[in-house]
Amino acid sequence: MKRPGGTEEQKRRAGESAARAVSDGDVVGLGTGSTAAVAIRALGRRVDSGLDVRGVPTSYQSRALARDAGIPLTTLDDALPDVAIDGADQIAGLERDGPADVIKGGGAAHAREKIVDAAADRFVVVADPTKLADDLDAPVPIEVLSDAVSVVESALVALGGEPTLRAAERKDGPVVTENGNLVVDCGFGAIGDPASLADGIAALPGVVEHGLFVGMVDEVHVGVADGVEVYPRES
Template sequence: MAEEAKKLAGYAAVDNHVQNNQVVGVGSGSTIVYAVDRLAERVRQEKLNIVCVPTSFQARQLILQHGLTLSDLDRHPELDVAIDGADEVDAALTLIKGGGGCLTQEKIVAGCAKHFIVIADFRWTDTCGSMTWGKEGLLGPGSAVPMAYVPVSRTIAKRFGGEAVLRMAVSKAGPVVTDNSNFILDWKFEHAQNWKEVNTAIKMIPGVVETGLFVGMAERVYFGMEDGSVRVRDPPVI
């Protein structure tokens, strides 16, 4: 049921937001697989001229496997649309991302897009926080010494409560290493926060590269529902 819901959301996003002669940011995670399937199908059937910019190694492989045109932000620094998944979405379209460990590249690509579209399934909440979320971080690109994760985790817990822990790998010994060779801290917070303020404050902690909070970035979210429908959510009118 969840996989079919992901497919519904992915297909709806691609059908409604991808047009000929566009540069498309391709997100990461299990939901995006269906979006790329549909994108490749449309490229073949409609002879579309589409250039794809990936957010991760996984996204890059998906693009190549489907025979789509691969590019990067050096050649295409401005994207027409970026499509990505989310671990959680609240009523204001604040996203929690980072379950797949690609959040920094995902946020960079989303920030370069004129339109940022999100796809998810029915397992979502109106309040961010039922899941943990990640902060990719620690040192600059290329550094192999995770010297900052202990002070960063202590600072987050002291200022905002809860607990920030180093994410450990499942199929290897040691911590998860991101596509940028950084570590991820998962913060298990105790209550809802002002996410815009928290996002800014955490990013100012020395050693943090990026947060998994995407605040004020999503233009629209497509939710694949259990009954086979697709629910659309736009940002609230202020």
């Protein structure tokens, strides 16, 4: 099902479509990543035109972008989101009954993203066609306590995975999350039972959070060449 594409125009269409789904008075979870950033900017333009919303950011990046866009911010302590808009690294299951499953965590913000997205009444994923797949098979990002990396990696191998500690691109050493933890990217090949794997990873001591978002997604907005495809499709 994966399609070629991934243009800026497709991301713009997806992000703007999701931003139009926000209603006056909503508290909005603000995701992280390039397509979520488009949605935040679009939401900021609606705020500038009079829309009354408050945002709950999922990362430093989304917080800074929301401030630049003029979106008032709040916290989960003060208000739970009515809707969360977030991107994904890979999406599977759009054409089957039930919610799509996604992998997130390319930006190492998946722990905070999962908290905000799960707290929302409605979780909307924005994506371009390159994120679509028949089955999840991308490496799963896993946030791990620094002292537990070797133990967790051994346990992931026992689960059938191939773990790799994520290295930073502009400094020596590993990526450090905003929570002060490290990220292990673990390949499992095609994931036939995402829910079972999610439970297995979550049960490992030392794991803070993983990037499998299973059974959480309410809508997916995919920007395509001639518009936006929204899932689940209306019958």
